[in-house]
Amino acid sequence: MTGGTKKDDSLGRYSFPLFVPATRPERFAKAAASGADTIIIDLEDAVGAADKEAARSGLSDGMVGLSGASVWIRINGVSTPWHKGDLEALNGLPIQGVMVPKAEGADMLSAIRSTLPDHVALIALVETAAGIHKATEIAAHSDRMAFGSVDYALDMNCASTREAFLFARSALALAARVSGQLAPLDGVTTKTDDPDLVAADAEHALALGFGGKMLIHPRQLDPAKRAFAPSxxxxxxxxxxxxxxxxxxxxxxxxxxxxxxxxxxxxxxxxxxxxxx
Structure with missing residues (x-):
């Protein structure tokens, strides 16, 4: 069980990580200066197959001099041909966390953990039915969980609504609490031009026991944070x-x-x- 470790302090009890595509290294510094506590440099969904290797090789140069936010890398999943290369590319990078997509159990997470330095946190992105089913196991083998709502809806063939996601969100919040882990991070709001929707989604996540929300655009930061702040x-x-x-x-x-x-x-x-x- 990882709850109560020093990594919890570096992760922050309340967190609002901002995704930035690994193919846009010129945006790394801007994202880190946006007010987000963490940026997630994305090697997975934001990068097409033809650009995977170039994005990976450009990480080091793009991260030179980054300050103002913690840095996580979202790697490609274990079933992809890019997974091993992603893990190898992490060596020596000044990062604080690695986000694992399609997290579905202890064996997967333990294998990845064994490749990481002790100070690097393991964030399990739970976005499938199998992952929700094993949420407590995943919580025990990671430092924090996050809900991948978009892919979960695809896997379940369900609507992208609060009602459809209620069980999954509740399962993650409960598993994190039972494991003594920090509260999970909620999935993204895909509309970037609707601050009221971002705030409403964040309020819903807070009400269910979540500890923050992942973001895909800097303009989502203020409404999400205000929603988590008490009146x-x-x-x-x-x-x-x-x-x-x-x-x-x-x-x-x-x-x-x-x-x-x-x-x-x-x-x-x-x-x-x-x-x-």
Whole structure:
């Protein structure tokens, strides 16, 4: 089980990683300076088959001098002809994480883990029925999970709706919690010109116990972060609760009895206070 490791601190309890195509190294620095806590340089879906090797070979030059954000690489899946080369290309790169697509079990993740330096986190992108079925196993062999909603809908032949994704999202959140892992990251919102939809999707993810959301455009960053940040009314209530129970005794605040679970909820709200900054 990986929960509670030092990697958790580097991953961040709340995270909003921004994808950038590996074929566009000139965008790496811009993405890192966008305000995203993490950028995901994508060797998989964003790169066509004819460009895989060129994208891989250009990683090192494109990452020179990057600052302002952690860097993850999304590699190609284990069933592809590019997987082994991707892993070999990671050697010596200044990265903090590797995202594994189509994560479906312990054997796959353990094999990849054995090739990585200790400080590099393993992020399991769960995007198939088999992956959701083995969510607890995946959580125990990774540092964080993320929900690949687009590919999950394709695999399940289901609608891309909150109702259709409810079981999968809940399974990931539950598996992460049981394993002592950081809360999972939600999948992308494919519309880049609808901030209200991004915010609504992020609010839904937060309500289900997620710890952030993956993004595909810098303009999605602010609405996603604001959705995870508590309201001013919530902050005022949380401060009142925490200030009223410093000695650990149960008290009533605004007619509400404050016991340990309520106190922890208040502390959680205050932890989210800086998310939108």
């Amino acid at each position: 001013e009314a919530d902050i005022i209530w949380a401060r009142k609760v925490v200030d009223s129970t410093k000695d650990g005794t149960a008290v009533a605040v605004d007619g509400e009895m404050i016991d340990a679970p309520v106190l922890e909820r208040a502390r959680g709200i205050l932890e989210r206070q800086g998310v939108a900054s």
